[in-house]
Amino acid sequence: REEREAFVTLATNDTYALGCLVLGNSLQQASTTRKIVVLVTTGVSNSMRNQLSRVFDLVQEVNLLDSRDSSNLQLLGRPDLSCTFTKLHCWRLTQFDKAVFLDADTLVLRNVDELFDREELSASPDAGWPDCFNSGVFVYKPSEETYQSLLHFALTQGSFDGGDQGMLNIYFRDWATKDISKHLPFIYNVVSQAFYSYLPAFTQFKNDVKIVHFIGATKPWHHTYNTSSGKVIPLPESGHSEEFLQMWWKIFMDLVQPALD
Numbered sequence: 001r002e003e004r005e006a007f008v009t010l011a012t013n014d015t016y017a018l019g020c021l022v023l024g025n026s027l028q029q030a031s032t033t034r035k036i037v038v039l040v041t042t043g044v045s046n047s048m049r050n051q052l053s054r055v056f057d058l059v060q061e062v063n064l065l066d067s068r069d070s071s072n073l074q075l076l077g078r079p080d081l082s083c084t085f086t087k088l089h090c091w092r093l094t095q096f097d098k099a100v101f102l103d104a105d106t107l108v109l110r111n112v113d114e115l116f117d118r119e120e121l122s123a124s125p126d127a128g129w130p131d132c133f134n135s136g137v138f139v140y141k142p143s144e145e146t147y148q149s150l151l152h153f154a155l156t157q158g159s160f161d162g163g164d165q166g167m168l169n170i171y172f173r174d175w176a177t178k179d180i181s182k183h184l185p186f187i188y189n190v191v192s193q194a195f196y197s198y199l200p201a202f203t204q205f206k207n208d209v210k211i212v213h214f215i216g217a218t219k220p221w222h223h224t225y226n227t228s229s230g231k232v233i234p235l236p237e238s239g240h241s242e243e244f245l246q247m248w249w250k251i252f253m254d255l256v257q258p259a260l261d
């Protein structure tokens with residue numbers, strides 16, 4: 001069974017691929033028994049793909065605009081949806097019975113293989129609007145049929161926030177009310193805002209966190225790292241917890257950076 005379950009992430013360029021490398025190493029450090037997969041587009045260089053293949057079991061190229069696929073042609077007129085569309089590709093990994101999608105800006109702090117006991121679509125509430133799920137971490141069932149249905153939906157309905165989260169929350173519209181077992185605890189997707197929006201809870205529960213999600217325009221790789229002190233120097237107002245950033249940078253410096261040329 002474990003052979004047919006996978007963690008899946010995505011990079012459309014070499015910068016986000018750095019996030020994937022840290023994430024992949026964090027999954028290995030947490031001793032996952034599942035496969036780990038990264039989806040890449042043509043924006044990811046060959047040398048970066050080689051780096052990714054050292055960490056991931058599968059580096060799967062996905063094509064944004066494949067002229068042989070008539071449904072993709074419609075996307076030519078909807079460039080705003082290209083990123084949304086790319087994430088949807090994860091549903092096409094039908095060699096797996098179940099998968100967990102993780103954004104490239106997430107970091108796994110401890111083993112989360114129990115997520116495979118959940119059903120599609122399981123996700124944590126979004127801190128900004130908790131009746132929506134955050135689409136940075138979700139459990140799903142790969143299916144070509146679901147992919148086509150999601151694609152059709154994306155093309156006809158679009159997305160209320162311009163991204164995959166707005167689209168997926170309308171497609172899986174009963175998530176908020178129907179089945180509490182599809183609500184993952186917040187500790188599986190702790191977004192950076194939690195740090196300043198509810199500091200006492202953050203302080204109380206931070207040791208329980210299993211997955212950190214560095215949402216927003218500033219990503220872990222944008223911060224500065226002082227190599228002599230071994231400490232990250234957080235940019236002001238990113239809202240990121242220094243403690244979690246330090247964990248991201250430790251993996252980057254110990255396991256990712258030495259292999260880069």
Ligand code: UDP
Nearest residue numbers: 010011012013016103104105136215216217
């Ligand atoms: N992504 C990517 N290239 C981009 C933007 C996004 O590969 O230029 C992928 C990546 O996996 C990323 C995910 O799409 O983690 C969602 O975007 P992001 O994490 O930046 O959104 P946020 O979580 O900040 O809303």
Ligand code: MN
Nearest residue numbers: 103105136215
């Ligand atoms: Mn993200």
